[in-house]
Amino acid sequence: MILAPAFFFLLLIGGPAFAGPPTSPEGFRVLDTPNDAGKSLSLVWKASPSDSKDRTVQVWAAESPPAAFQKVAEFPSNTRYVKTGDFSWWAQPAGKGDHYVKLPSSQAFPIEDGKPYAVKLLTREGTQDVWSEAAEGVSAPNYFNWAQVNNLVFVLAFTGVLLGSIAAARRNPHVYLRRIAGLDAVEEAIGRSTEMGRPILYLTGSGGMSDVSTIAATVILGQVAKKVAHYETTLKVPHRDPIVMAVCQEIVKEAYVEAGRPDAFKEDTNFFITDDQFSYTAAVDGIMLREKPAANFFMGSYFAESLLLTETGASTGAIQIAGTDSDHQLPFFVTTCDYTLIGEELYAASAYLSREPVLVGTLRGQDISKAFIMSVLVIGTALATAGVMLQTDAFNYVLDLFRDFK
Numbered sequence: 001m002i003l004a005p006a007f008f009f010l011l012l013i014g015g016p017a018f019a020g021p022p023t024s025p026e027g028f029r030v031l032d033t034p035n036d037a038g039k040s041l042s043l044v045w046k047a048s049p050s051d052s053k054d055r056t057v058q059v060w061a062a063e064s065p066p067a068a069f070q071k072v073a074e075f076p077s078n079t080r081y082v083k084t085g086d087f088s089w090w091a092q093p094a095g096k097g098d099h100y101v102k103l104p105s106s107q108a109f110p111i112e113d114g115k116p117y118a119v120k121l122l123t124r125e126g127t128q129d130v131w132s133e134a135a136e137g138v139s140a141p142n143y144f145n146w147a148q149v150n151n152l153v154f155v156l157a158f159t160g161v162l163l164g165s166i167a168a169a170r171r172n173p174h175v176y177l178r179r180i181a182g183l184d185a186v187e188e189a190i191g192r193s194t195e196m197g198r199p200i201l202y203l204t205g206s207g208g209m210s211d212v213s214t215i216a217a218t219v220i221l222g223q224v225a226k227k228v229a230h231y232e233t234t235l236k237v238p239h240r241d242p243i244v245m246a247v248c249q250e251i252v253k254e255a256y257v258e259a260g261r262p263d264a265f266k267e268d269t270n271f272f273i274t275d276d277q278f279s280y281t282a283a284v285d286g287i288m289l290r291e292k293p294a295a296n297f298f299m300g301s302y303f304a305e306s307l308l309l310t311e312t313g314a315s316t317g318a319i320q321i322a323g324t325d326s327d328h329q330l331p332f333f334v335t336t337c338d339y340t341l342i343g344e345e346l347y348a349a350s351a352y353l354s355r356e357p358v359l360v361g362t363l364r365g366q367d368i369s370k371a372f373i374m375s376v377l378v379i380g381t382a383l384a385t386a387g388v389m390l391q392t393d394a395f396n397y398v399l400d401l402f403r404d405f406k
Contacts, residue, residue, distance in 0.1 A: 022055055022123040022130045023048065025099070030119045030137030034093050035148075038113040038141035039105040044094035045121070045132075051077040055125040059101065061109055064116040064136050072109045073101065077123065091146040105139075113139050158369050165368065166361030173355045175364065182321050182339030183352050189295035189319040190227045198294035199234035200224070201287065203309070205300020205324070206277065209243050212347070213325045217299035218244070218251055219350035220323070224297065225255035229264055237270045238287065240280040245272050281305040285312040298322040298337070299346065302329045310336035323349060 025045040033040040043059065059073040082092065082100045094100050103119070105111035117139075121132040169175055193200045202221055207214040221237065228235045235252070239245035249270045256265040273283045285308065288296070296313040298306070298320065306329040313320050314336045322333040323341030333340045341349060351359035 021128055022125045023050075024130050024132045025057075025121050025123065027098075028121060028132045028135055030117070030135040031093055032138060032140050032142075033102055034091060035142050035145040038139055039111050041103045041111060041117060041119065041137045041139055042093050043099075043101040043103060043119060043121075045099050047081065047097055047099055048077070052125075053078055055123065058122040058124065059103065059119065060122060061103065061117055061119045064118040069118075069120070070109060072103065072106070075101075088147045088150065090149065111139050113141060115139070158365070161368050162362060162365035165365035166358055169357040169361035169364065173357050173360060175360060177348075177352055177360065177363065180341065180345055180348070180352055182323065182341045182345070183349055185319070185321055185339050186224060186353065187227065189297075189321060190224070190231055190233060192319060193294035194231040194233045196294045199236050199291055200228060200295045200297070201284075201293040201313075201318075202235060202237045202297040203284065203299065204237070204239065204244055204248065205298075205302055206240065206305070207301040208241050209247060211301055213299075213301040214244060216346050216350060217323070218248055220297075220299055220346075220353065221248055222251045222255045223350065223353040225252045226259045229256045229259035229261040232261075232264060235269050236287065236291075236293070238280070238284055239270060239272050240275050240277075242272055245270050277303065277305055278308075281308050284309060288312050288316050288318070292316045293318050296320045298324070298333065299341075300324065301326045302333075307332040307336065 026048070028043070028045040031042045031044065033042045053076045055077040056074055057077045058071055060069040061072050062069040080099050080101050082094050082096050082098050084096065086100075087093065103109075103111070111117065115138065116136050118134045118136050120134040123130045123132070190200065202224060204217040204221065205211075205214055209215065209218075225235060237245075237248055237252070239248065249267070252269055253262075253265050256262050273280050287293075289312065293313075293316070296310075296318045298310060299322070302309075302324055303326070306324075306326075310320060310322065310333060320337040321339045321341075322337040323346040324330065324333060325343050325346055327343070330340065330342060348363050350356075351363045
């Protein structure tokens with residue numbers, strides 16, 4: 001008679017629930033692991049309210065028709081759930097909250113593709129054991145990863161936007177591009193060099209032709225060389241990489257041909273100094289101090305030599321225009337140069353200067369795609385905030401869709 005009030009008192013204050021005896025897992029299935037290269041199986045079954053850390057689940061497997069079963073895994077029954085973010089919503093092997101266990105091939109229990117395997121579960125709590133019915137499954141390689149369909153859709157959509165932007169740029173090459181002050185100053189710098197009768201010094205950075213920033217620097221060099229050929233100004237391009245020098249020679253030569261001045265091209269416009277970092281820096285500083293160029297261009301990737309180069313150039317009174325994706329050198333360029341192209345502005349410079357339809361269209365297509373991604377991030381953040389504040393399934397479902405867009 002004394003125990004009954006105590007029992008009701010525990011229920012009233014929210015005392016611990018008394019779990020019943022273990023039961024056979026409900027909805028137990030063995031599946032081929034989706035979206036993998038094979039040699040693994042997936043086990044799924046429904047969660048039970050009586051799952052706890054004191055109750056364990058053992059996985060026993062054998063070749064089918066059943067040979068001797070052997071234990072291949074063991075874990076507490078309140079683990080191995082399907083959680084949000086584990087799988088894409090369109091390619092889930094089990095529902096959210098169900099148990100999911102991936103059974104890979106191992107030395108202890110090898111799994112071969114095309115062979116049937118029997119698997120059963122043993123639920124144990126204390127001295128009580130309950131076996132599930134055996135379920136069969138066959139492993140097979142998957143030639144298409146359905147979990148990555150979102151990436152395929154995004155690539156196709158991005159390609160469509162890119163091709164559409166290029167087609168629009170071919171119809172109208174003078175589409176609007178955001179004004180970049182450093183590139184607007186290129187004409188001014190070349191004009192000043194022509195008026196003063198001083199050369200233009202152009203550096204392509206410390207990287208090789210495998211660096212994207214060096215490729216961008218050589219493309220800009222071609223546009224600068226066209227204007228130099230038109231104004232009959234002297235251009236000097238010292239190099240520390242012979243491969244980059246050979247490429248730049250052809251680019252400058254082609255620029256003079258396109259400008260209608262092939263006779264004005266000089267082979268010694270591009271010249272090799274040394275591949276040593278600070279020996280090259282000292283030589284270029286000497287050129288700046290002796291010949292006093294009216295304009296210095298620093299395009300490409302740079303390291304510790306950046307401040308030594310730009311500070312010397314600033315002391316000669318030259319107009320200096322820099323462009324780099326080396327974020328650790330940007331403070332020095334911003335401090336010592338008149339104009340600085342930061343990060344992606346360096347890559348956009350070739351389209352900005354040449355107005356080539358393919359380059360302009362590619363730039364516009366990338367900007368449209370970036371705007372779309374930023375919109376998705378903003379909307380996803382807003383939905384995540386609303387879902388936490390309102391705790392509604394509708395918000396959480398839509399949030400899952402945005403979470404899978406990665």
